[in-house]
Amino acid sequence: xxxxxxxxxxxxxxxxxxxxxxxxxxxxxxxxxxxxxxxxxxxxxxxxxxxxxxxxxxxxxxxxxxxxxxxxxxxxxxxxxxxxxxxxxxxxxxxxxxxxxxxxxxxxxxxxxxxxxxxxxxxxxxxxxxxxxxxxxxxxxxxxxxxxxxxxxxxxxxxxxxxxxxxxxxxxxxxxxxxxxxxxxxxxxxxxxxxxxxxxxxxxxxxxxxxxxxxxxxxxxxxxxxxxxxxxxxxxxxxxxxxxxxxxxxxxxxxxxxxxxxxxxxxxxxxxxxxxxxxxxxxxxxxxxxxxxxxx
Amino acid sequence: xxxxxxxxxxxxxxxxxxxxxxxxxxxxxxxxxxxxxxxxxxxxxxxxxxxxxxxxxxxxxxxxxxxxxxxxxxxxxxxxxxxxxxxxxxxxxxxxxxxxxxxxxxxxxxxxxxxxxxxxxxxxxxxxxxxxxxxxxxxxxxxxxxxxxxxxxxxxxxxxxxxxxxxxxxxxxxxxxxxxxxxxxxxxxxxxxxxxxxxxxxxxxxxxxxxxxxxxxxxxxxxxxxxxxxxxxxxxxxxxxxxxxxxxxxxxxxxxxxxxxxxxxxxxxxxxxxxxxxxxxxxxxxxxxxxxxxxxxxxxxxxxxxxxx
Amino acid sequence: xxxxxxxxxxxxxxxxxxxxxxxxxxxxxxxxxxxxxxxxxxxxxxxxxxxxxxxxxxxxxxxxxxxxxxxxxxxxxxxxxxxxxxxxxxxxxxxxxxxxxxxxxxxxxxxxxxxxxxxxxxxxxxxxxxxxxxxxxxxxxxxxxxxxxxxxxxxxxxxxxxxxxxxxxxxxxxxxxxxxxxxxxxxxxxxxxxxxxxxxxxxxxxxxxxxxxxxxxxxxxxxxxxxxxxxxxxxxxxxxxxxxxxxxxxxxxxxxx
Numbered sequence: 001x002x003x004x005x006x007x008x009x010x011x012x013x014x015x016x017x018x019x020x021x022x023x024x025x026x027x028x029x030x031x032x033x034x035x036x037x038x039x040x041x042x043x044x045x046x047x048x049x050x051x052x053x054x055x056x057x058x059x060x061x062x063x064x065x066x067x068x069x070x071x072x073x074x075x076x077x078x079x080x081x082x083x084x085x086x087x088x089x090x091x092x093x094x095x096x097x098x099x100x101x102x103x104x105x106x107x108x109x110x111x112x113x114x115x116x117x118x119x120x121x122x123x124x125x126x127x128x129x130x131x132x133x134x135x136x137x138x139x140x141x142x143x144x145x146x147x148x149x150x151x152x153x154x155x156x157x158x159x160x161x162x163x164x165x166x167x168x169x170x171x172x173x174x175x176x177x178x179x180x181x182x183x184x185x186x187x188x189x190x191x192x193x194x195x196x197x198x199x200x201x202x203x204x205x206x207x208x209x210x211x212x213x214x215x216x217x218x219x220x221x222x223x224x225x226x227x228x229x230x231x232x233x234x235x236x237x238x239x240x241x242x243x244x245x246x247x248x249x250x251x252x253x254x255x256x257x258x259x260x261x262x263x264x265x266x267x268x269x270x271x272x273x274x275x276x277x278x279x280x281x282x283x284x285x286x287x288x289x290x291x292x293x294x295x296x
Numbered sequence: 297x298x299x300x301x302x303x304x305x306x307x308x309x310x311x312x313x314x315x316x317x318x319x320x321x322x323x324x325x326x327x328x329x330x331x332x333x334x335x336x337x338x339x340x341x342x343x344x345x346x347x348x349x350x351x352x353x354x355x356x357x358x359x360x361x362x363x364x365x366x367x368x369x370x371x372x373x374x375x376x377x378x379x380x381x382x383x384x385x386x387x388x389x390x391x392x393x394x395x396x397x398x399x400x401x402x403x404x405x406x407x408x409x410x411x412x413x414x415x416x417x418x419x420x421x422x423x424x425x426x427x428x429x430x431x432x433x434x435x436x437x438x439x440x441x442x443x444x445x446x447x448x449x450x451x452x453x454x455x456x457x458x459x460x461x462x463x464x465x466x467x468x469x470x471x472x473x474x475x476x477x478x479x480x481x482x483x484x485x486x487x488x489x490x491x492x493x494x495x496x497x498x499x500x501x502x503x504x505x506x507x508x509x510x511x512x513x514x515x516x517x518x519x520x521x522x523x524x525x526x527x528x529x530x531x532x533x534x535x536x537x538x539x540x541x542x543x544x545x546x547x548x549x550x551x552x553x554x555x556x557x558x559x560x561x562x563x564x565x566x567x568x569x570x571x572x573x574x575x576x577x578x579x580x581x582x583x584x585x586x587x588x589x590x591x592x593x594x595x596x597x598x599x600x601x602x603x604x605x
Numbered sequence: 606x607x608x609x610x611x612x613x614x615x616x617x618x619x620x621x622x623x624x625x626x627x628x629x630x631x632x633x634x635x636x637x638x639x640x641x642x643x644x645x646x647x648x649x650x651x652x653x654x655x656x657x658x659x660x661x662x663x664x665x666x667x668x669x670x671x672x673x674x675x676x677x678x679x680x681x682x683x684x685x686x687x688x689x690x691x692x693x694x695x696x697x698x699x700x701x702x703x704x705x706x707x708x709x710x711x712x713x714x715x716x717x718x719x720x721x722x723x724x725x726x727x728x729x730x731x732x733x734x735x736x737x738x739x740x741x742x743x744x745x746x747x748x749x750x751x752x753x754x755x756x757x758x759x760x761x762x763x764x765x766x767x768x769x770x771x772x773x774x775x776x777x778x779x780x781x782x783x784x785x786x787x788x789x790x791x792x793x794x795x796x797x798x799x800x801x802x803x804x805x806x807x808x809x810x811x812x813x814x815x816x817x818x819x820x821x822x823x824x825x826x827x828x829x830x831x832x833x834x835x836x837x838x839x840x841x842x843x844x845x846x847x848x849x850x851x852x853x854x855x856x857x858x859x860x861x862x
Binding site for chain 2: 660662665667692693695696699700702704706707708709718719721722723768771772775
C-alpha cells in the first residue's frame with residue numbers, strides 16, 4: 001500500500017498552488033509601493049520635495065500651479081481630529097459598557113447592530129452628512145458653510161465607532177476573570193474595576209483599536225468628497241470647507257485624466273503621502289497588538 | 297467606640313457615592329450604545345422619506361438622464377452586478393487558498409511571518425490606495441482600460457484580506473482532535489483539508505465572503521479612481537451570443553458605472569430633484585448591504601449553533 | 606521481562622524527543638498479538654506520547670524525533686523509520702482518542718471515512734463494512750434506524766463507540782486506545798470496557814489508561830511507565846498482585862500518582 005509518486009506529487013502541487021495564492025499578498029503590497037513610487041517619480045522630478053512638504057498652497061490645476069501638500073494634509077488631519085473626538089470617547093464607553101455592564105442579550109444584539117454602522121456604504125454617509133446633518137448644524141451654528149469639515153468629521157466619527165468599540169471590547173473581555181475578581185474582592189464597583197483595572201490591563205488592545213480607527217478616518221474618502229467641499233484650505237476652522245488627500249484624488253479622477261500628465265502624477269503624490277501616513281499608523285497598531293500577546 | 301463608628305459611616309457614604317457613579321456610567325454606556333442605533337435609524341428614515349417616492353419600476357430600468365424624473369439606475373445596477381461577479385471570482389478562491397495555506401501549511405518561518413504581516417497591513421490600507429494601484433497596474437500596465445475587469449479586480453484585491461481573515465478564523469476554530477482523527481485513519485493532508493477542514497469552516501468563510509462582497513458593493517472611491525464613468529447610457533455587451541462559441545467575454549472590457557458612483561453623481565449635483573434620485577439609489581444600496589450583512593449574521597449564528605465542538 | 610507467546614509488534618530501544626526534551630527513554634516492549642496491553646502510570650509519564658509513536662501522530666508537528674525501532678510483524682516493518690510513509694502506518698494501525706472526536710458528518714459517513722480515503726466508493730461494500738464495524742462497536746442496534754443522523758446528536762458514550770467503529774471499519778492490525786473512557790460516565794465506561802475485551806479476538810489492542818482498575822479489568826499485559834521509562838512489564842495479574850519493583854507497588858497501592 002505504498003503511496004504512489006503520483007499522490008505525493010499531487011500533494012506537493014496543491015501545497016505549491018496554495019503558497020502562490022498566499023504570496024499574492026506580498027505581490028499586492030509590492031505593487032502598491034512600486035506603482036506609487038513609479039508614478040509619482042515624475043512629479044518629484046519636477047517639483048522639489050521641499051516645496052511639496054512646506055508649501056502652503058495646493059493649486060495644481062491653476063495657470064500658476066502651486067504644489068504645497070500642507071493644505072490637503074491639514075484638511076485630512078482636521079476631519080480626522082473631529083472624527084477622533086467623536087469616536088474614541090464613545091467607542092471606549094461603549095466597549096466598557098458592553099464588556100463589563102451589559103447583559104448577554106444586550107451585547108448579542110448591540111454588537112451586530114454596531115457592526116452595521118461600519119457596513120453602510122460611505123457614499124450613503126456622505127449623503128447623510130451633506131443633506132441631513134449639515135442643515136441641522138447650520139441651525140445651531142449660523143456661520144457654518146454648506147460644505148465644511150465639521151459635519152463629515154462627526155459622521156466619520158460615528159462610522160468608526162464599531163472599529164474602536166469592537167476591538168477594545170474584545171481586548172477587555174480577554175482580561176482574565178481572576179483579575180476582575182481581585183478588584184471586586186476589595187470592594188470596588190464595576191466602574192472602578194473597569195477604569196482602574198480592566199482598561200490599564202487591556203491598554204495595548206485599546207490603543208491598537210484607537211489606531212485602527214484613526215487610520216480608517218484618515219483614509220475615508222466619499223464622506224469628505226461629498227460634504228467637505230473641494231477646496232484646499234490651510235485652516236483648522238471646522239466651519240470652513242476643506243479638501244482632504246483622499247477627496248483630492250477623487251476630485252481629479254472624476255475629470256478626464258490623461259496618463260502621464262502632471263495632473264495624473266499629482267494624485268499619486270497625494271496617494272503616497274496618504275499611504276505613508278496610514279502605513280505609519282498600521283505599524284504602530286501592529287506593534288501594540290504584538291504587545292497584547294506578550295501580556296498573557 | 298466613637299471614631300470607628302465614624303469611619304464606618306464615612307465608608308458607607310463612600311459606597312453610596314461609588315454606586316452612584318457606577319449607575320451613572322451604566323446609563324451613560326447604555327445611551328452611548330444607543331447612539332449607534334439612533335444614527336442608523338435616522339439615516340434609514342431620512343433616506344426613505346427623501347427617496348421612497350422616486351422608487352418605481354421605471355427607475356430600475358431607465359438609463360441616467362439630464363432630466364431627474366426620467367433618470368434611472370439600469371446601467372448602475374447591471375455594472376455593479378458584473379463587477380461583483382469578477383470580484384467574487386478573484387477574491388474568493390484566492391482568499392480561501394491563502395487562508396488555508398497560512399493555517400494548515402505555513403510553518404513558523406520568516407516567509408509565513410512576512411505573508412501574515414502583509415495581510416494585516418493590506419487590511420489597513422485605505423481603499424483609495426487600491427484605486428491608485430489599479431489605475432497604474434490594471435488600467436495602464438496591463439492595459440485592461442477603464443473596464444469592468446479592472447473594477448472587479450480592484451475590489452477583489454480590496455476584500456482579499458477580509459476573505460483571508462475569515463477563512464483563517466474559521467479554520468482556527470476547528471479543534472485539532474478532528475485533524476488527528478482524520479490523519480489517524482490514514483488520510484493525507486489534502487484529504488484532511490478537503491474532507492474536513494474546508495466543509496467544517498464553510499460557514500465562517502461564507503460569512504466573511506458575504507461581508508466582503510457587501511463592502512465591495514458600497515465601495516466608491518477606488519472605482520472612481522480607476523476611471524469608471526459617471527454617465528453611462530448603454531449596457532455592456534451581453535455574455536451570451538447567438539453564434540458560436542455562444543459565450544462572450546467582451547463585457548469584461550466594456551466601460552461601466554456602479555450604484556454608489558451613480559448615487560455620488562446625483563448627490564453632487566446642485567438640483568434638489570437629483571438629490572431625491574440619490575436617496576432612491578441609496579435606499580437600494582442600503583437594502584442590499586443590510587440584507588447581505590443580515591444574512592451573514594444569521595449564517596454565523598446558525599453555524600455557531602451547529603458546530604459545537 | 607517475560608516474552609509473550611506470539612508477537613504483533615516489538616518496541617526496541619525507542620526514544621522520543623520533543624525539540625531537545627527526551628520524553629521517552631530507551632523503551633523495550635513486546636506487544637502480544639490478539640491481546641490487550643495496558644500502559645499505566647502517573648500523568649505526564651509519557652504513556653500517551655509513547656502510544657502516539659505507534660501511528661506516527663508525532664509526525665504532524667515539527668521538531669519531533671524518534672530513535673530506535675518499532676517492528677511490526679509479520680512483515681518486520683520498522684514503522685518509525687523515516688523511510689516508511691506515516692500514512693501507510695496509520696492505515697494499518699488505528700487510534701481511538703481520549704475525547705470522542707467524531708467528524709461533524711452523519712454517523713454513516715464517520716464510519717465510512719477511513720474506507721473513503723482508501724479510495725473505496727462502492728456503495729454496497731461501504732454499507733456492508735459500516736454495518737460490520739458498527740456491530741463490532743456494539744452500536745448497530747442503537748443507530749441502525751438513523752445512520753444518516755448527525756454524529757453530534759449521539760451521547761458521549763455513543764460518540765466514543767462511533768469512533769471505535771470508525772477505527773475498526775478499515776480492519777486495522779493494531780487498535781490504539783488513548784484513555785478512551787476518561788471523558789465518559791461510569792455506565793458508558795463499562796460498556797466501552799466490555800467492548801474492548803470482545804475486540805481482542807479480532808485485533809491487537811494497546812490501551813493507555815490512568816485508571817488502574819480499568820487496566821486490571823481489561824488487559825492481559827500491563828506496562829508501568831514512570832518519567833518516560835518502562836519500570837515494569839508483566840502479565841496483568843502478576844503486576845497487580847505481586848509487582849517485582851517497589852515503584853510499581855507504590856503506584857498501584859496509591860502511594861503516589
